[in-house]
Amino acid sequence: MSENVNTEWTPRIVTFLCNWCSYAGADLAGTSRLQYPPSIRVIRVPCSGRINPQYIIKAIADGADGVLVSGCHPGDCHYLAGNMYARRRFAVLKRLLTLAGINSDRVHFTWVSASEAESFVRAVKEVTEKVRALGPNDLGGME
Amino acid sequence: MDYTAQTNALRAAADKLLSEGTVDCVIGLTPNEAVGFPTPIVIRNPEDAGKLVWDENCFTNIAVYLLRTTGRRAIAAKACDVRSIINLLAENQLKRDEIYIIGMQCPGMIKDGEPAPGCDQCPSSVPGISDLTIGSDGSDTYQDEKMEPHGENVTEWMENSTDAEKKERFLKEIDKCILCFTCRQACPACYCTACFIDRKADPWRQIDADRATKIAFHLTRAMHLAGRCTDCCACEKVCASGVNLRYLYRGIIEFVSDTYGFTTGVDPDARPVMNSFTSEDSETGFLGR
Ligand code: SF4
Ligand code: SF4
Ligand code: FES
Numbered sequence: 001m002s003e004n005v006n007t008e009w010t011p012r013i014v015t016f017l018c019n020w021c022s023y024a025g026a027d028l029a030g031t032s033r034l035q036y037p038p039s040i041r042v043i044r045v046p047c048s049g050r051i052n053p054q055y056i057i058k059a060i061a062d063g064a065d066g067v068l069v070s071g072c073h074p075g076d077c078h079y080l081a082g083n084m085y086a087r088r089r090f091a092v093l094k095r096l097l098t099l100a101g102i103n104s105d106r107v108h109f110t111w112v113s114a115s116e117a118e119s120f121v122r123a124v125k126e127v128t129e130k131v132r133a134l135g136p137n138d139l140g141g142m143e
Numbered sequence: 144m145d146y147t148a149q150t151n152a153l154r155a156a157a158d159k160l161l162s163e164g165t166v167d168c169v170i171g172l173t174p175n176e177a178v179g180f181p182t183p184i185v186i187r188n189p190e191d192a193g194k195l196v197w198d199e200n201c202f203t204n205i206a207v208y209l210l211r212t213t214g215r216r217a218i219a220a221k222a223c224d225v226r227s228i229i230n231l232l233a234e235n236q237l238k239r240d241e242i243y244i245i246g247m248q249c250p251g252m253i254k255d256g257e258p259a260p261g262c263d264q265c266p267s268s269v270p271g272i273s274d275l276t277i278g279s280d281g282s283d284t285y286q287d288e289k290m291e292p293h294g295e296n297v298t299e300w301m302e303n304s305t306d307a308e309k310k311e312r313f314l315k316e317i318d319k320c321i322l323c324f325t326c327r328q329a330c331p332a333c334y335c336t337a338c339f340i341d342r343k344a345d346p347w348r349q350i351d352a353d354r355a356t357k358i359a360f361h362l363t364r365a366m367h368l369a370g371r372c373t374d375c376c377a378c379e380k381v382c383a384s385g386v387n388l389r390y391l392y393r394g395i396i397e398f399v400s401d402t403y404g405f406t407t408g409v410d411p412d413a414r415p416v417m418n419s420f421t422s423e424d425s426e427t428g429f430l431g432r
Contacts, residue, residue, distance in 0.1 A: 053366040054339060054359065058347070061358040074422065084420035091402065092369045092395060092417070094428045096362060099301055099394040101310025110430035123430055139310065139358070 011065035011131040015040040015124075016055065018048050020078045022070035024114035029121050036124040039131075040068060047071065049082025053093045056107065060097070060139065066106045066131035070123065073111040083111070102139060105130040144250050148281025149197040153219055156245055156275055158192040160217050166243050167214035170205055171195040180254070183208055195219065197277075202252035202259035204377040206231065206331040215241050221249035223261060225270035226373035226408030227331035233413050234371070236334060246273025248285050254380065260389065261376030264294035271409060297394035298401070312390075317357045319384045322350075326378035326386070327364065332371045339363060361388055369395050370416035373408035402427075 017023040023044050029036065045051055048071025056067050069090065077083040090109045098104045108127045112120045157169040172181035173194045180200035185208065186192065197219070206227035209216060220228060225244060231237045248269055251262040268279070268288045278285045301309065324340065327333045340360050342348055350356055365388070372392045379389050399405050402425050405416040 054348075054363045057362045057366070058359050061355040061362070063355075081420065084422075084424070085417070087424050087426065088403070088417055088420055089366075089369075091425055091428065092398065093366060095398045096365055096369070096391065096395060099297070099309065099391050100313040100358075100362065101306050101308070103306050104428055108430050109426075109428075126430065 010039050013040045013066040014059040014064045015042045015068040016051050018071040021072040021114050022112040025112045025116050025120040029117035034121045036121045037128040039128045047079050047082040048086040065137045068127050069109045070112045144279035146198045152277045152281045154192040158189045161189040166217040169217040170208045171219040172201050199253045202254050204375045210334050217243040219245045221247045222270045223375040229408045229411045232411035244273040246270035246276045248279040260379040264292045297390050298397045316386050316388050319386045320357045325381045329377040329381040365391050370399050
């Protein structure tokens with residue numbers, strides 16, 4: 001796996017962002033002209049609690065190199081507790097993927113508020129580096 | 144243990160419950176020569192009580208039939224069936240006063256000449272709740288029989304294996320699967336009327352007989368069963384292709400117990416673990432934590 005990794009390779013990271021905080025945070029990063037790697041493909045969702053774990057499983061099974069999920073900080077969810085349920089779901093999902101041999105560095109969860117453009121950029125950089133170090137996801141898609 | 148005595152006690156109980164009109168039907172197992180082990184039966188007449196049997200091959204989990212019958216139902220249930228029933232009660236899928244549990248003490252079942260899947264990790268020979276008890280000697284008290292769970296510790300295995308080893312084990316099982324969904328049908332916790340895998344109208348849930356679909360099916364099912372699976376191994380017992388993904392489910396059971404202190408199938412009044420949260424929930428593995 002690691003031989004064909006070069007520093008030019010940019011992983012494809014499916015990114016789920018909560019509309020009310022992380023998506024706005026990403027927007028702010030853009031309007032503030034902050035630079036981050038062009039590795040993410042953003043899917044906007046109404047709440048981190050709206051993210052069906054199957055979305056993440058499907059992304060990995062179909063060959064996405066990584067997944068990043070970001071929602072409102074605990075206590076700040078616009079639907080009160082969507083992210084609290086999501087937190088348990090994500091913890092369990094991460095363990096499940098680890099059991100199945102999917103390196104836990106491929107799937108990441110974090111909280112970013114609408115004003116935290118810098119932490120959004122930091123998260124994207126960190127996740128991109130971690131996924132790049134693992135190389136392409138060879139699990140799914142192929143027979 | 145004395146299976147003949149247990150069978151006789153079970154038949155007498157079924158006869159009495161049906162004759163006196165305490166229940167509308169009794170769910171149990173009946174000898175089946177064609178398949179070589181007892182299979183489920185629902186009896187409604189006291190004359191049919193003699194069709195019920197209790198022997199060392201009664202490994203089938205029949206809790207799922209409570210979801211496919213109505214009225215007041217009695218069920219001949221061993222410890223693992225009762226764990227499934229408790230989960231269904233906790234999820235409001237059954238009414239306690241409609242269910243009459245005939246608790247069958249079970250020392251561990253035999254399938255194909257070997258201990259049945261799941262029995263190696265069984266915590267107790269005695270059902271957690273019951274309305275009538277049939278001990279292993281056929282009497283109405285449970286006998287003192289210790290169970291010593293000795294199965295695989297999946298968390299330990301996970302910590303001591305490389306990603307490549309874990310992936311190999313997973314894909315070896317995945318590649319055997321023919322997507323027949325029998326495991327889902329047999330599972331007492333898989334009661335959705337519209338399972339995600341059947342919702343072919345959603346284009347993104349495309350179903351092909353390929354590896355990506357198999358991975359998506361099994362991992363999604365494992366997520367749906369997180370905090371709900373009771374390790375009865377009904378899925379493993381029915382799989383004609385010998386797919387053995389029990390370790391994934393066990394791994395989650397261990398994780399949920401270590402992280403949230405929750406064991407499924409113990410308390411019928413407990414709030415399901417994935418349907419609750421605390422403000423202090425673990426964020427191990429989250430970015431920057
Ligand atoms: S019963 Fe076996 S072959 Fe059928 S879907 Fe389940 S795991 Fe796959
Ligand atoms: S796999 Fe999931 S959606 Fe399908 S029946 Fe089981 S719990 Fe329901
Ligand atoms: S609204 Fe942002 S996580 Fe719920």
